[in-house]
Amino acid sequence: MGESLVITSGKGGVGKTTATANIGAALAMMNQKVVLVDADIGLRNLDVVMGLENRIVYDLVDVVEGFCKLKQALIKDKRVEGLYLLPAAQTREKTAVTPEQMKNLVGQLKEEFDYVIVDCPAGIEQGFRNAVAGADRAIVITTPDVSSVRDADRVIGLLESAGFEGPLLVVNRIKPKMVDRGDMMDIGDILDVLAIDLIGVVPEDETILVSTNRGEPAVFNGSSRAGQAFRNIARRLRGEEVPFMNLAEVQGLWGRLRKFVGLE
Amino acid sequence: MSLFRRSNSGDVARERLRIVLMQDRISLAPQLMERMKEDLVDVISRYVDVDRGKIEVEWRRTGGEPALVANIPVRSVKRGVASDDRAS
Ligand SMILES: Nc1ncnc2c1ncn2[C@@H]1O[C@H](COP(=O)(O)OP(=O)(O)OP(=O)(O)O)[C@@H](O)[C@H]1O
Ligand SMILES: [Mg+2]
Numbered sequence: 001m002g003e004s005l006v007i008t009s010g011k012g013g014v015g016k017t018t019a020t021a022n023i024g025a026a027l028a029m030m031n032q033k034v035v036l037v038d039a040d041i042g043l044r045n046l047d048v049v050m051g052l053e054n055r056i057v058y059d060l061v062d063v064v065e066g067f068c069k070l071k072q073a074l075i076k077d078k079r080v081e082g083l084y085l086l087p088a089a090q091t092r093e094k095t096a097v098t099p100e101q102m103k104n105l106v107g108q109l110k111e112e113f114d115y116v117i118v119d120c121p122a123g124i125e126q127g128f129r130n131a132v133a134g135a136d137r138a139i140v141i142t143t144p145d146v147s148s149v150r151d152a153d154r155v156i157g158l159l160e161s162a163g164f165e166g167p168l169l170v171v172n173r174i175k176p177k178m179v180d181r182g183d184m185m186d187i188g189d190i191l192d193v194l195a196i197d198l199i200g201v202v203p204e205d206e207t208i209l210v211s212t213n214r215g216e217p218a219v220f221n222g223s224s225r226a227g228q229a230f231r232n233i234a235r236r237l238r239g240e241e242v243p244f245m246n247l248a249e250v251q252g253l254w255g256r257l258r259k260f261v262g263l264e
Numbered sequence: 265m266s267l268f269r270r271s272n273s274g275d276v277a278r279e280r281l282r283i284v285l286m287q288d289r290i291s292l293a294p295q296l297m298e299r300m301k302e303d304l305v306d307v308i309s310r311y312v313d314v315d316r317g318k319i320e321v322e323w324r325r326t327g328g329e330p331a332l333v334a335n336i337p338v339r340s341v342k343r344g345v346a347s348d349d350r351a352s
Contacts, residue, residue, distance in 0.1 A: 146281045153285050157292065182272030189278040193285055 002033070004106045004116040005237075006135035008159075010151030012122030014143045015172040018208060018218075020119035021049045022227065023139075025217040026234035028083035032114040035074065037106070038088035039131035040121040041096060047087045051215020052077065061089035064101045070108060079220065084113070094126045099133035106134025124158060132159065138167040139199060144174055144185045153194055168199035170233065175204045187244075200233035201244055202226050283330050287323055297321065304334060313340045 007020045017040070024036045038046035041061065047053040058073035063086070070086075077083035086109075089096065109116045120131035132138065138159050142152040152169070159167045171187055178184035187201055205226035211218040218227035219234075232242045290297060301321050308314055320335040 146277050146284070149281055150284055150288065153288065154292075157289070179274065182274045184274050185277050185281070186274070189274070189281075193278075193281055 002110045002112075002114045002116060003137065004110055004118065004135045005137050005139055006039075006118040006120050006132050007139045007141060008120035008128065008131060008155055009122065009141040009148070010124060010155040011142075011148045014141050014148050015170075015202070016122075016141050017045045017049050017119050018212070019139070019141055019170060019172065019202075019230070019233075020046060020117050021217045022219045022230035023234050023237070024115070024117045025050075025077075025080060025083060026219040026231045027115050027117075027237070028077070028080045029219065029231075030234060030238065031082065032238075033082040033112070034115045034117065035084040035086060035109050035113045037086045037109070037116060037118045039102070039118050039127065041088045041092055041094050041127065041130075042090065043121065044088035044090050046119050047075075047085060048215060049212055050077065050085055050217065052085050052087075053215075056087045059087045059089040060105070061092050061096045064097050064105065070105070079216075094121065094130065097130050099129050102130045103134040110134075124155065128155075128158070132162060132164075135164075138164045139170060140167050140196070141170045141172055142190065142194075143172050144179075144190060149185070149190055149193065156194060156196060167196055169194060169196050170200045170202060171198070172202045173204045174201055198244075199236050200229055202229040202233075283325070286330055290323065305336070308336060312338045312342060315339050 007016050007023070009016050020036055024034045028034045036046055036050070037060065038044050039060070040046070044059075047056060052075050055075050058068040060073065062068045063070050063073045074084045074086055077085065106116050106118065116134075118131050118135060121127035140152050140155055140159070142148045156167055169191070171190055174187070175184055179186045187198065191198060203225050205218070205224060207218050207221060207224035208226050211221060211224065211227075217230075218224040219230050221227050232244075235242045301319055304321065305314060305316055305319060315337045318337045322333055324331050324333045
């Protein structure tokens with residue numbers, strides 16, 4: 001029986017789909033059997049980020065509505081053993097699927113795969129409720145800006161009231177130079193206000209755009225710094241202790257990570 | 265310009281975030297505000313007679329820190345409040 005993860009954020013465009021593709025591919029490179037589920041119905045993207053868009057026959061809604069078998073809708077990634085994608089429907093609405101149906105679907109996938117990773121749409125409405133429905137753990141992505149962290153806080157509140165224990169935080173698009181000159185919040189600032197555990201810090205990196213252009217996750221590129229950061233996240237998810245790379249401000253903070261700051 | 269030298273924008277962001285999250289978390293828990301109001305009134309009523317229906321508690325930002333500002337209309341002051349009876 002595998003584990004299901006949802007990758008969510010509240011605010012749009014902060015890197016959920018990028019993180020889903022890269023963490024999933026990195027886990028597969030570690031010999032895990034992984035399926036990526038695109039829950040962004042109506043705005044599917046994970047297929048193009050993965051470079052698998054030309055191979056879609058059936059989608060998630062087809063499975064839920066019984067038009068095809070689950071196995072028929074899964075696309076096998078030929079670049080790495082054990083990596084699959086279940087694409088979203090592009091011409092349907094979020095309401096085409098219910099949280100109950102998603103829970104069933106993810107439950108079935110967990111029987112076959114070590115990791116089921118669900119790419120959540122932006123927002124906190126039905127699409128969000130669908131995406132989190134079958135998940136065992138949640139990863140919250142934020143970028144180091146006020147509105148993104150604010151939305152992350154809202155989502156963490158919703159996850160906690162939905163019964164998730166200890167959502168994990170990824171801070172994406174950090175620019176160490178801006179942090180150094182004081183023009184970007186550092187990881188400690190963000191952890192202080194959100195008060196959840198950190199699972200990764202991903203730098204702003206042009207190789208993300210290049211790899212998205214090509215449809216090849218950055219983790220396949222050995223020299224991509226962001227790719228390295230995503231591989232580290234995958235290792236931490238597997239329980240390995242991996243130091244945070246290149247960001248001195250993170251290192252001295254382990255003691256502070258769990259500190260609970262806020263209203264409660 | 266002194267306006268821009270006041271502090272780095274990262275610090276400004278952190279401060280704004282801290283405050284906006286306080287406000288968000290409070291406004292998402294209206295029962296919490298209500299309970300706090302009730303508790304406040306209970307304490308104050310031990311000393312003065314207040315008009316429960318007219319109490320207002322709200323967030324206000326005066327200067328840097330957000331403040332809880334309470335407006336509690338007093339109907340009358342109880343006899344003997346001036347003497348500190350706990351001391352005797
Ligand atoms: N670390 C990074 N460095 C540079 N660019 C990045 C990084 N992470 C994400 N991006 C870029 O940001 C954009 C948005 O990323 P992505 O599509 O993964 O976000 P999302 O959260 O899934 O968006 P949506 O809410 O619309 O689903 C993309 O163009 C992506 O290439
Ligand atoms: Mg997306």
